[in-house]
Amino acid sequence: MTTATQTLKDEEELGLVFSALGNPTRRSIVSRLSVGPATVSTLAKPFAMTLPAVSKHIALLEHAGLIHLEKRGRSRLCTLRAEAIIEAEAWLESCRVYWTDTLDSLAQHLEDPDDNPQEAGS
Amino acid sequence: MTTATQTLKDEEELGLVFSALGNPTRRSIVSRLSVGPATVSTLAKPFAMTLPAVSKHIALLEHAGLIHLEKRGRSRLCTLRAEAIIEAEAWLESCRVYWTDTLDSLAQHLEDPDDNPQEAGS
């Protein structure tokens, strides 16, 4: 029954995941990592910014749970964490569920007269 | 053949969509709208913040293409735009494609010796 706590934590992480993906540099890094693991400096190469900047992006991605960092000698190997992506997808999917039978559910969700688009329509 | 331009525009909108969903208030609004359309003030009710604050969140959601605003007398009806959500889902899905056959593709993507996690492993 740790579901409630778990849900709160997930909700918070979900925000971190979405914010992380809001940045083009980070999205690009995630795309790159979806092909396979890479080190920090390899990930940094394509970008016209300093290493500390990329390093911070990577730290943020890790904090969001989107990637995993593993020490490998003097370099760090970054790996994409499928779970985070799947969670984000699941949330988006949960928004889809409803509007598939929107025509039916609309009729049941008309508690608030202000929000009834059909009231003035028909 | 407007694909290239379209892709750039989509990439930009994708960032707006993900950033928008990074905020818990906005995520909550989107969740609510997935059940059915609602007016601005109805959407604002659950939140412990002023109307202008919610109004700005809604404007941002519209700018991101996540919702559509329709004037209805003196109120505005907000409707979720499926396309935006589907685009975001599609991007996440595109990250998944690769790691399903990661074991195979890894062997083919080992251009960079620094990034080869198996090199030191075996």
Next chain:
DNA sequence: GGTTAAGTTAACTAAATGGTTAACTGTCAT
């Protein structure tokens, strides 16, 4: 032990975000 390579941390800056209050624009009702 000294140097180089990989990366992080610290201190700083400019711009964006998320909120506030106050004033404004329309629309509906009387």
Next chain:
DNA sequence: ATGACAGTTAACCATTTAGTTAACTTAACC
């Protein structure tokens, strides 16, 4: 026409974000 209702705009403020440069740690190399 007046007034209340729905919502936006403007001006402001505190915090966060995304980047910089400079200094530091740690591991590899000779």
